[in-house]
Amino acid sequence: MKNIWIICRRELSSYFSSPIAWLLLTMYSVIFGWIFWNFLAEFIKQGIDMEMMGQSSPMNLNEQIIRPLLGTSSFLGLFMIPLISMRLFAEEKRNGTIELLATSPVRDIEIIIGKWFSATLLYCWIILFASINFLFLFRYGHPDWKPMLITLLGVFLQGAALLAIGTFISTLTKNQIIAGALTFGACLLLWVFSWVSSYDSSSWAQVFSYMSVITHFDTFDRGVLSSKDAIYYLSVIFLGLFFTARSMESLRWRS
Amino acid sequence: MITVQDLTKRYARTTAVDHISFSVSKGDIVGFLGPNGAGKTTTMRMLTCFFPPTAGTATVAGFNVFEQPLEVKKRIGYLPEAPPLYLEMETIEYLRFVGRLKGLAGADLEKRIAYVLDRCAVADVKTKLLGKLSKGYRQRVGLAQAIIHNPDVLILDEPTAGLDPKQINETRDLIRSLAGDHTVILSTHILPEVEQICEKVIIISKGKLVATDSVHNLQARARGAESVLIEVGARGGEFAAGNVQTRLQKIAGVSRATLREEFQNGAVFEVEASKGQLVRGDLARAIVEAGWDLNELRPAAMSLEEIFLQLTGADASKKAEPSPEPAESTDAPAPEANA
Numbered sequence: 001m002k003n004i005w006i007i008c009r010r011e012l013s014s015y016f017s018s019p020i021a022w023l024l025l026t027m028y029s030v031i032f033g034w035i036f037w038n039f040l041a042e043f044i045k046q047g048i049d050m051e052m053m054g055q056s057s058p059m060n061l062n063e064q065i066i067r068p069l070l071g072t073s074s075f076l077g078l079f080m081i082p083l084i085s086m087r088l089f090a091e092e093k094r095n096g097t098i099e100l101l102a103t104s105p106v107r108d109i110e111i112i113i114g115k116w117f118s119a120t121l122l123y124c125w126i127i128l129f130a131s132i133n134f135l136f137l138f139r140y141g142h143p144d145w146k147p148m149l150i151t152l153l154g155v156f157l158q159g160a161a162l163l164a165i166g167t168f169i170s171t172l173t174k175n176q177i178i179a180g181a182l183t184f185g186a187c188l189l190l191w192v193f194s195w196v197s198s199y200d201s202s203s204w205a206q207v208f209s210y211m212s213v214i215t216h217f218d219t220f221d222r223g224v225l226s227s228k229d230a231i232y233y234l235s236v237i238f239l240g241l242f243f244t245a246r247s248m249e250s251l252r253w254r255s
Numbered sequence: 256m257i258t259v260q261d262l263t264k265r266y267a268r269t270t271a272v273d274h275i276s277f278s279v280s281k282g283d284i285v286g287f288l289g290p291n292g293a294g295k296t297t298t299m300r301m302l303t304c305f306f307p308p309t310a311g312t313a314t315v316a317g318f319n320v321f322e323q324p325l326e327v328k329k330r331i332g333y334l335p336e337a338p339p340l341y342l343e344m345e346t347i348e349y350l351r352f353v354g355r356l357k358g359l360a361g362a363d364l365e366k367r368i369a370y371v372l373d374r375c376a377v378a379d380v381k382t383k384l385l386g387k388l389s390k391g392y393r394q395r396v397g398l399a400q401a402i403i404h405n406p407d408v409l410i411l412d413e414p415t416a417g418l419d420p421k422q423i424n425e426t427r428d429l430i431r432s433l434a435g436d437h438t439v440i441l442s443t444h445i446l447p448e449v450e451q452i453c454e455k456v457i458i459i460s461k462g463k464l465v466a467t468d469s470v471h472n473l474q475a476r477a478r479g480a481e482s483v484l485i486e487v488g489a490r491g492g493e494f495a496a497g498n499v500q501t502r503l504q505k506i507a508g509v510s511r512a513t514l515r516e517e518f519q520n521g522a523v524f525e526v527e528a529s530k531g532q533l534v535r536g537d538l539a540r541a542i543v544e545a546g547w548d549l550n551e552l553r554p555a556a557m558s559l560e561e562i563f564l565q566l567t568g569a570d571a572s573k574k575a576e577p578s579p580e581p582a583e584s585t586d587a588p589a590p591e592a593n594a
Contacts, residue, residue: 017343100339100400103303104356105328145552157353252306 007114032130049069050110147223154220164240261311286453338397342386357404488521
């Protein structure tokens with residue numbers, strides 16, 4: 001446990017001492033803020049329009065701003081995740097620092113969890129930082145904070161699961177670009193798997209649809225805390241880290 | 256302190272380390288000598304539990320590297336060939352991280368950091384980024400990280416490779432000064448380095464153990480047949496190299512005299528004596544008595560390659576023929592794999 005924290009802290013400080021964390025933080029905040037601005041402007045315009053026409057259909061901050069925005073941010077995460085996870089092991093392998101870790105009195109699994117956890121913390125931090133925008137909604141309106149938190153949790157879980165896959169892919173190569181590209185491909189694939197369900201309902205289609213990260217995000221997106229979908233994400237995390245451990249072990253036997 | 260028994264590492268097609276056995280006792284400083292690709296790094300990586308051996312056992316401080324790797328790792332400080340530095344970290348930040356990783360904490364940790372900063376002479380760069388340090392400093396920070404947890408055993412992979420002569424000397428001094436507290440194994444392909452630092456040598460070539468011996472014995476063994484270089488000159492201007500050569504060959508105990516280099520009024524000869532004969536005095540006397548000038552007389556330094564030829568070549572020629580099944584070829588250089 002202590003070792004996990006030692007590794008995790010070093011990874012975090014390395015993210016922030018290289019430009020990568022700041023770059024992601026800035027770019028994500030700008031894009032998130034721009035989308036927030038657009039949704040908000042549309043919301044206000046709709047409100048004014050309705051008032052002018054004398055209609056009064058119900059308007060909802062949660063449904064019209066928070067939910068679509070977090071849905072978009074789970075999509076934006078696809079682009080961010082490879083950039084976060086690609087260096088985890090690839091960089092260590094290239095610099096030879098993996099020799100330090102592998103010959104220190106720590107277990108492989110502690111190294112792996114420490115690294116994955118630091119990536120997940122960075123990812124959550126970036127999302128939370130961008131979510132400051134929501135404070136304006138709470139200042140001037142009364143959105144429901146409970147479904148918002150659940151959707152955020154869904155975004156976090158989805159990120160953590162994809163980062164576990166990225167961690168595994170990062171052990172396969174010492175080239176960060178290759179690790180990043182492969183992770184991006186894997187993320188996209190897990191995304192588009194869900195499309196099959198729109199025209200096909202055979203058992204194969206159901207399997208692919210179940211494998212897709214987006215299928216399981218739906219319930220969180222609706223503000224429903226579903227243990228079934230949480231378990232899907234947790235199993236992907238477990239599987240990703242398990243493969244990482246196997247990959248590290250085979251690295252030792254093969255090299 | 257370290258016992259190695261039939262240690263073997265096989266890759267798909269090559270055998271990098273082939274049944275090596277040796278032992279190192281506490282406080283020794285041992286040189287691990289061999290040409291590039293001999294299997295030095297592979298052996299060290301097995302000792303440090305970086306990867307497991309294919310066959311054989313190794314114990315460090317009583318713990319088996321395969322069964323109790325965590326215990327072994329606690330007692331080993333390892334400096335790989337390329338110092339494992341995180342280039343975006345500051346020196347002190349890096350040492351703190353490694354110290355924590357090795358199980359130090361609190362006041363103990365700070366004390367050890369202060370100690371290694373001083374001991375490895377890196378205190379003046381403690382707030383610099385590792386990426387901005389020169390090669391010599393990086394090497395010393397690498398050493399500092401290896402000794403931070405005061406390990407029983409220090410394993411150093413080519414600690415002086417790529418340094419300039421001044422840095423090499425400093426690093427050698429540092430390693431020698433560490434020997435008192437730690438058992439040290441260092442790999443190198445430079446013979447003088449072993450002569451300067453080590454008490455004991457383990458020589459491997461193509462994955463096989465060639466010799467383990469004390470430095471003194473090894474030198475004696477390598478120079479079994481004494482060979483000297485002499486430069487002979489003539490002031491009078493009448494100088495015939497052939498005359499000198501025949502004169503030299505007549506001296507009792509000289510097995511061969513070859514002309515190495517000839518210039519206007521002199522020449523350099525290499526004189527080989529038969530085994531066990533000391534002929535330097537006789538050579539000098541003979542030349543002076545014949546009226547020539549003795550400009551230089553020095554033992555022909557044996558290069559590592561020559562020692563290898565002597566130690567491996569002789570063995571190979573003897574064994575190769577009668578052996579019914581010749582040892583599997585390990586000619587391909589062991590992949591000093593970047594794992």
